[in-house]
Amino acid sequence: MDLLFLRLDSIGVLTVNEFGSPLHFQSAHLLPALISDESYIHDAGKPDKIRKQLEFFGNTQETNTNLQAEDIDFILTQNLYNAPLEKPGTQTGSPSVPYHVTEFFAWDKTPLDLSAEIEAVEEEFARLMRGSHSTENAKNPPKYDANGSLGTFQAGSRSVLVSVSKAPKTIQERNLAELAELAGTAGLNVAGSLIQRVTSINPRQILSQNKLAELEVIALQGHAGVIVFDGELSPAQLQNLAELTERKVLDRTQLILDIFAQHAKTGAGKLQVEMAQLKYTQPRLVGKNRAMDRLMGGIGGRGPGETKLETDRRRIKDRIAKIKIELEKLKKQRQANRAKRRRYDLPAAALVGYTNAGKSTLLNKLTKSEVLAENKLFATLDPTTRRLRFPEEHEIVLADTVGFIRDLPKELMEAFRATLEELNEADMLIHVLDASHPEMEQQLESVEKILEELGLSDIPRILLLNKWDNIPKNAQDPLLERFSNAFPVSALSGFGLAEASAFIEKTLFSKNTPLHE
Numbered sequence: 001m002d003l004l005f006l007r008l009d010s011i012g013v014l015t016v017n018e019f020g021s022p023l024h025f026q027s028a029h030l031l032p033a034l035i036s037d038e039s040y041i042h043d044a045g046k047p048d049k050i051r052k053q054l055e056f057f058g059n060t061q062e063t064n065t066n067l068q069a070e071d072i073d074f075i076l077t078q079n080l081y082n083a084p085l086e087k088p089g090t091q092t093g094s095p096s097v098p099y100h101v102t103e104f105f106a107w108d109k110t111p112l113d114l115s116a117e118i119e120a121v122e123e124e125f126a127r128l129m130r131g132s133h134s135t136e137n138a139k140n141p142p143k144y145d146a147n148g149s150l151g152t153f154q155a156g157s158r159s160v161l162v163s164v165s166k167a168p169k170t171i172q173e174r175n176l177a178e179l180a181e182l183a184g185t186a187g188l189n190v191a192g193s194l195i196q197r198v199t200s201i202n203p204r205q206i207l208s209q210n211k212l213a214e215l216e217v218i219a220l221q222g223h224a225g226v227i228v229f230d231g232e233l234s235p236a237q238l239q240n241l242a243e244l245t246e247r248k249v250l251d252r253t254q255l256i257l258d259i260f261a262q263h264a265k266t267g268a269g270k271l272q273v274e275m276a277q278l279k280y281t282q283p284r285l286v287g288k289n290r291a292m293d294r295l296m297g298g299i300g301g302r303g304p305g306e307t308k309l310e311t312d313r314r315r316i317k318d319r320i321a322k323i324k325i326e327l328e329k330l331k332k333q334r335q336a337n338r339a340k341r342r343r344y345d346l347p348a349a350a351l352v353g354y355t356n357a358g359k360s361t362l363l364n365k366l367t368k369s370e371v372l373a374e375n376k377l378f379a380t381l382d383p384t385t386r387r388l389r390f391p392e393e394h395e396i397v398l399a400d401t402v403g404f405i406r407d408l409p410k411e412l413m414e415a416f417r418a419t420l421e422e423l424n425e426a427d428m429l430i431h432v433l434d435a436s437h438p439e440m441e442q443q444l445e446s447v448e449k450i451l452e453e454l455g456l457s458d459i460p461r462i463l464l465l466n467k468w469d470n471i472p473k474n475a476q477d478p479l480l481e482r483f484s485n486a487f488p489v490s491a492l493s494g495f496g497l498a499e500a501s502a503f504i505e506k507t508l509f510s511k512n513t514p515l516h517e
């Protein structure tokens, strides 16, 4: 840990006799880790050796490394030991741990030429870290990245996912599974994960020193340049992390914002996402600025970093003001479009639901169109409307909308309120639920909560249990009993759509339901 955090080239231990004369010497340095997934297989024989080594040095735990018993266990279970421990002094071609410990030398036989070895190791580090975090900024300068920790990352970057929460481990695991999907959609590879259950969240320090050390080791092993936290990091937490790790730190909100930025197609969509990103970045720049104040204080000047931050902040403010005006214009346009539609007096239905539930697939199937539908979160960002013709000359406008997600970041909620405003005008909401998803109950709940927050609970609604083709026969009846008003459908195969459409048509065209006031 000290090699890692204090950036030491090497740590050496010298034992002395009762008169203070040197006896033995042993040293250790970090290695560029080459860990494959298989190397996590536990080998019961070796951990004892590390324990013995630690015991040999007696007080190593307290004075040298602050290692707690818990950390040692962690290191042992993560197989942080290597072949050289067995045959001291020999370095195997592909080490399974990121450090190397030399053999014990009698002091008078110690070969103390470390510099050549360190130089070689550093070269190797530089070579292996290419494509990891060290070159991230140089190749792809992020737009609003004033401190190296906010902003974009390169596609294909390796990441470690972290959950720190009061929730039980099973829930944290579930949330990390969704975070992994988000990370994959954003273009990150997942190299590892870390879960910590806490009794309360520290508003300044999201991870304890020990856990942060674990995280660094996992990231080092997995060559991960990006760390993604589930949930939202406060400016202070982010700032502290940025001081302690050189890796790019993202939280769930930033990840979602990034996906939105990648997927937005229309002018309005892009502006809305940019606005949300700016609003999220702004307070976090201020936070970092204070750290910079403190750092610069020592040499008594205002550093170039700070000046840059100030211009960055001013630019962000200007940009937000400009975007606001643009969005206002677009809103007027949309209102005009809606007014035009109303003149034709076509009833409107909107597809709503959790992201990836199958809304776009359903729109395509019902209206024989080809809007983008794919196995990605937030494939749809820009609302698309299509006409849907029923038998008997009945025609409606069907709108596809952006998918919902649990704990939708409030910046996004605000940004998309304008788009979702269209939902207010809908005469009917078609709630598409992925009935085959292991989290379907939670997804249903999230969607209903968001609909309520948007003030849409009163609009007539139909619930579709989509992806019915994925539901095993014996699970079908219990589902139909549980959701007695819902329609089982498959947007992919078309199963159940005739019944569902008939119900939609009846709701929209029955004389008793006033559609337009």
Ligand SMILES: Nc1nc2c(ncn2[C@@H]2O[C@H](COP(=O)(O)OP(=O)(O)OP(=O)(O)O)[C@@H](O)[C@H]2O)c(=O)[nH]1
Pocket (backbone or CB within 6 Å): 353, 354, 355, 356, 357, 358, 359, 360, 361, 362, 372, 373, 374, 375, 376, 377, 378, 379, 380, 381, 402, 403, 404, 466, 467, 468, 469, 470, 489, 490, 491, 492, 493
């Ligand atoms: N097996 C099965 N897969 C489906 C069905 N409907 C949709 N899918 C798949 O689910 C994935 C997501 O579908 P989309 O239509 O893009 O979902 P969406 O709700 O529009 O998602 P976002 O726009 O990302 O919020 C795609 O890979 C679809 O092929 C279905 O009835 N059965």
Ligand SMILES: [Mg+2]
Pocket (backbone or CB within 6 Å): 359, 360, 361, 372, 373, 379, 380, 400
């Ligand atoms: Mg979609």
